[in-house]
Amino acid sequence: MKKSKLSLQAIIIIFVCIVVALSLGITDLIISKRITSSVEDTEKEKALNVAKMVSLSPLVIDGLERSTNISEIQAFANQIKDKTNVNFVVVMDMKGIRLSHPDPSEVGKLFRGGDEGPVLQGKEYVSISKGILGPSMRAFTPIKNSQGKQVGAVAVGISLENVTMAVHKGRMGMVIGTLIGLLIGVVGAVGLARYIKKILLGLEPPAIARLLEERSSMLQSVREGIIAIDQGGKITLVNRAARKLFKKAGLEENPMGMNIEEYLPETRLTRIVKSGKTEINQEQNLHGVTILVNTVPVVVKNQPVGVIATFRDKTEVQVLAEQLTGVRNYADALRAQAHEFMNKLHVILGLVRTEQYDALANYVSETVNHRETEMGFMMKKIQDPVLAGFLIGKLSFARESGASLLFDCASKIPKPANPEITHELITIIGNLFDNAMDAIADSPNKKVDLKLDYAEDILTIEVKDTGVGMTKSLQNKILDKGFSTKGDNRGFGLYLLAQAIEKLEGDMIISSKPGKGTNFAVYIPYKAEDEQND
Template sequence: MKKGKWSLQTTITLFVCAVVALSLLITDLLISRTVAESIEDSQAEKAGNAARMVASSPLVIQGLSGRGDEKDIQTFANNIQAVTNVQFVVVMDMKGIRKSHPDPNKVGKRFVGGDEKAVLAGKEHVSISKGTLGHSLRSFTPVFDESGKQVGAVAVGISLEKVNEAVEKSRWDIYAGTIFGILTGIVGAVILARYIKKILFGLEPIAIAKLLKERSAMLQSVREGIIAVDQDSRVTLINKAALGILQKAGLNENPIGKKIDDYMITSRLSRVLQTGQAELDEEQNIKGVALLVNRVPVLVENKIVGAVATFRDKTEISQLAEQLTGVRLYAEALRAQSHEFMNKLHVILGMVHMRQYNQLADYISVIADHSKNEVGFITRKMKDPVLAAFLLGKLSYARESGAELVFKSEYQLPEPEDASITHELITIIGNLIDNAIEAVESSTSKQIEVEFDYADEILTVEVKDTGIGIVEEIQNHILEKGFSTKGEDRGFGLYLVNKSLKKLGGELDISSKKGQGTMFAVYIPYKSKGDAK
């Protein structure tokens, strides 16, 4: 992926600074214009107030009416100019002749500027014009006598240079505020960028996008179904495998954003969120689809922020297990038979060296008959090759353990209609035989008998031993997970037997007395391939 030109921190800093600078500059333009207009209005108001004050003075009215001395107007106007700090105060008669002026030499001369016509017509107004003292802002006010007759006018001027100086002073204040705002924005942008970088674990956006794509690709590539929920039990993630498995169970909607219990009642992810305890290798049935599920909480800084469930169709796992079990059992049978065969070869070799040829012939005949009877019996009665291989392996294992294992069956046991039954049968029979072998270890008579009976689609298997027996007090607990009288990390065999029986809808009977051996009888619904036809 192409690397970005700028880092996240640089990008955020530049972007925030640009936004702040642009905002402040636009604000500066707007405020500067407003301030300039405000200052001009203020100065115009100042000039207007001064002009009205002079126009309403009796001294000025009498001087312009001819009832007073015109020279007093010059003195009065200069005093007002000094007090109000304006550029000039000019009083003129109706012909525009000045009666006062900052320059005494211009008194008696006509007013200059051409903007006095409106005031001589009786209208008060403000204008900007150039006179003998340069450009100025002028406020004109007419002068009326007691009878309401206009006898002259007053013009008060303020130099535009002073107005501009006031505007520039205000503008520099705005510039200082703008610069301070930009610097503050830069500092804030740097702090914000560093904070965001820290939240993102120092990763750049491109790296985050790459990780997200890789994570999504990995999740969608795995064969196991994956569902993740947040701390509110809402589904945040589900991959294609999970959707495919759940569609088999009739759940066709996309669950993203939904409460997991509303989408799938049997999920039990909400319980994991509450307890914080992982649930591993649990079986779950969703509308007839059997799943093998692992549920684990998601912890961030020792706080539960969600939960994840991974699952797979148990049918596929069972098929793999059956294949592996068949291969393993076949290998165990070959190993045990090879071990027995080597021992028998040693016996034969010894008889040859001793030249006991008659006894050798009898020994070989016994071995041949015994092997033929065992193998022939199992292959005749057990039509399921996986189960047959398993039983042969158990025969050899029992002999190695010093026990005598005998199989009995009056009727032939056909292959099951459902191949998954074989896997459960191996679990049931295997654990019962293993328990029986352990039970006869300390007994004088080490005999184990396994009898099969098949009728009316019910398979009955009885496993009897001559072991020490099971006391009545613990018979009600031996099916519990982890219960054992033989030490730690034991007590799973009969638990698995009971679990497989529940799955097949079977039953288990136990008959035992201390010192008189034990009999386990299981009854399992069993449909053969022939029954299906």
């Protein structure tokens, strides 16, 4: 991106100054024309009024009719000239002979200028011409007696220099106003530029554009869905991952500008705007798609102005969790088998050193046969290799922990038609087994029974332990998220167990009494792979 040589503040100041200057300049031009026209009209009207006043004077009319009192007409005309501040007042007879003039020597001579002809024919008008006193604006009015007969004419002149000065004086006020307006515009431009600069945190447009591009790329690249709303509940941001998840849920892919409550009626985002409280890992159902939502209010000056929510398909989270659980179980199984193998090596070493070879042969044979029998039984009964391997690991772990694990499988368990069921079963069996192992940790009789049965498309899982047992009130709480009697950062295993059972549309029965152990019975709808193919 090409960087501008001028700062944002400089651009705003220059732009505002240019706009103000052009606006005031055009206004000045228009008003100046009107002022000029108004001043000229005023001067014309003034000259005509003076001329009419003189033409109606009995002294002037009587002097023209009788050709007497010429000196009185001269004195009267000059008096009117001085009082009205005009350049000249000239009274003439029908031959164009002056009866008055500012210069007494011009009295009795013909009117000069060449524009007096129409007034001697009875017309009233204004003209511009040059006479003895220089260029002037002249108002001509005929003089008539009481019978309406024209007996002469009067010409009133206003110097063009005076007209120009009047126009200039009228325009000066406009020029001063323009300059003041321009100065105010400059000051306003500087203030506006500084205010905008403050709002933008001192960033220049290239930096803002770069941040916007980086923000957009970041939002579109993350795998979590992101949606933001303003204070009124209007959706202002939706990234690519969110649109993909909305499409999966059968919703409109691009809800920009829509109201969040109309688009997602069950959402809690609008409540977050009002409460201003953060919510973490809240489950929500989108037309059959379960998502985990984290919502954070956007706070400006201690006031919530919106909400940003990030969410992800719970199935993906569960797959990751199960993968981690599988790795942990695999490691536990390897550790248990390593311990068990070391113990057997110690027995073999002792028999070798004591040279009891017959006993050694019997022990090795018995160990191999036991392992083969256990492996064979498990693989024969459990046709899903993932689930079979998981259960073998649990058997080894129980032996390594000093517990007695009795595994019973009354019928063959076929592979499920939907491979995802295996992940859920590992979650269910794993959490039931771990919970049972924790329950017998302090029990003198460490025994866990694990039974599986499959009949009429129902898989039954039963885990019984000889632990301390539970009260009725405790049984009502153990499935709550975060509840545990074993310390902090616990209480998620049985919660995930309940979620997995709910997802598979199964059911669970808990039987327990204090000091009598606990029995979990889980019933899961289970379609076999061969049945699905049929």
